[in-house]
Amino acid sequence: MRTVTWDPEIPSVRMIDQRLLPEELVLIELWSPQEVADAIRQMAVRGAPAIGATAAYGLALAGQLSRAHNAQELWHDLEIAADILRKARPTAVNLSWALDRLLKKAHTAIEEGPQAMRQMLIEEAQRLADEDIEINRRMGQHGASLINDGDTVIHHCNTGALATVDFGTALGVIRTAHEQGKQIHVLVDETRPRLQGARLTAWELDQYGISYEIITDNAAGYFLSRGQVAAVFVGADRVAANGDIANKIGTYMLALAAQDTDVPFYSVVPTSTIDLSISSGEEIPVEERDPTEVLDLKLKGKPIAPKGSHARNPAFDITPNRLVTAFVTEVGVLRPPYREAIARAMKETQTK
Numbered sequence: 001m002r003t004v005t006w007d008p009e010i011p012s013v014r015m016i017d018q019r020l021l022p023e024e025l026v027l028i029e030l031w032s033p034q035e036v037a038d039a040i041r042q043m044a045v046r047g048a049p050a051i052g053a054t055a056a057y058g059l060a061l062a063g064q065l066s067r068a069h070n071a072q073e074l075w076h077d078l079e080i081a082a083d084i085l086r087k088a089r090p091t092a093v094n095l096s097w098a099l100d101r102l103l104k105k106a107h108t109a110i111e112e113g114p115q116a117m118r119q120m121l122i123e124e125a126q127r128l129a130d131e132d133i134e135i136n137r138r139m140g141q142h143g144a145s146l147i148n149d150g151d152t153v154i155h156h157c158n159t160g161a162l163a164t165v166d167f168g169t170a171l172g173v174i175r176t177a178h179e180q181g182k183q184i185h186v187l188v189d190e191t192r193p194r195l196q197g198a199r200l201t202a203w204e205l206d207q208y209g210i211s212y213e214i215i216t217d218n219a220a221g222y223f224l225s226r227g228q229v230a231a232v233f234v235g236a237d238r239v240a241a242n243g244d245i246a247n248k249i250g251t252y253m254l255a256l257a258a259q260d261t262d263v264p265f266y267s268v269v270p271t272s273t274i275d276l277s278i279s280s281g282e283e284i285p286v287e288e289r290d291p292t293e294v295l296d297l298k299l300k301g302k303p304i305a306p307k308g309s310h311a312r313n314p315a316f317d318i319t320p321n322r323l324v325t326a327f328v329t330e331v332g333v334l335r336p337p338y339r340e341a342i343a344r345a346m347k348e349t350q351t352k
C-alpha cells in the first residue's frame with residue numbers, strides 16, 4: 001500500500017495519517033495545497049521521500065484548482081502554491097527538490113498553454129512517486145550485501161514504506177536482506193519525542209515478519225558496546241556535498257557510539273536527498289519543533305515534567321561525514337572521500 005496517492009476523480013491527495021498509527025490505519029483526503037502543507041507540517045505524512053512526493057502531488061493539485069486562463073496566470077498560481085508547500089518543513093531537501101522538478105517540467109509546457117501544464121504536473125508527480133519505489137528497491141539490492149545472515153542491526157527513526165512512497169530506504173535495505181532469506185534482528189530505537197521507531201518502524205516490521213525489539217534511544221550505546229550489533233542503519237533528510245548528514249535527532253550520538261565501538265554506520269539515501277548546493281552540514285537548516293512535543297508525553301497518564309517546564313525540541317541533528325562508514329544510494333555504495341564519491345554519483349544520475 002502506498003503512503004500517498006493521487007485521486008484523479010476528485011482531484012485530491014490521499015494519504016495514511018501517520019499520527020494515528022499504530023492504533024488506527026486511517027486514510028485522509030486533502031483538497032488544497034494549503035491542506036497538503038499543513039499535513040506535512042503536522043506530520044500526518046513524514047520522512048524525506050514521502051514529504052517530497054506529497055509536495056509534488058500538492059503542486060499538481062494547485063494546477064487543478066487554479067482558475068487561470070493562460071499559462072502566465074497559472075505559472076503565478078503555481079509559484080504561490082510552491083512557496084506555501086516549500087515552507088512546510090525546512091530540513092528534508094526532497095521537499096524543494098520535488099517542487100523544483102515539477103515547476104521545471106511545467107515550465108517546459110508554457111508555450112502549449114495551461115491545460116498542457118496541468119496535465120504535465122500530474123504526470124510528473126506520478127512519475128516521481130513511481131520512481132521513488134523503484135529507487136528504494138535498487139538501494140535495497142545494493143545495501144543488502146552489507147547485512148549478513150544472523151546479524152542484529154540498530155535502526156533509528158522510521159525509514160520504511162511510511163517514510164517513502166513505498167518500500168523504504170534504510171528499512172528497505174533490511175527488508176531486502178530479509179527477503180533474501182537472511183535471519184535478521186532489528187533493535188528499533190524508539191526515537192523520542194515523536195516515537196517514529198516505536199510506533200511506525202515496529203508496526204512495519206510486524207507486518208514484514210522481521211524479528212525486532214524496541215529499545216530506548218539511550219540504550220543503543222549499551223548494545224553497541226556489548227558487541228551485540230553488526231551495523232547501524234539510518235536514512236537522512238539532507239546530505240551536504242561533503243557527506244555530512246542531517247537526520248532525526250539522536251543520529252549523531254548513535255554514530256559516535258558506533259564509531260567508538262567499531263560498528264559500521266550506514267546512511268541509506270536516494271540521490272534526491274543529496275544537496276550539492278550545501279557544502280557542509282553547518283549550512284543545513286535544522287527544524288526546531290514545538291516544545292509541547294517533548295513536554296506532552298505522559299507516563300502512566302501523568303505529565304513527565306513539572307507544570308511550566310520549558311523544553312527544546314530540535315527535530316534533527318548533523319552527523320559529520322567522518323562518522324559515516326558508507327552511503328547506500330540507488331547508484332551504488334559510496335565510500336570516502338565523500339566529496340568526490342558524491343559528485344560522481346550525482347553526475348551518474350544526471351546522465352541517465
Ligand code: MRU
Nearest residue numbers: 046047048159163169235236248
Ligand atoms: O521528522 P521525520 O519523521 O520526518 O524524520 C524522518 C527522518 O529523520 C528519516 O530518517 C529521514 O527522513 C529518512 S526517511 C527515508
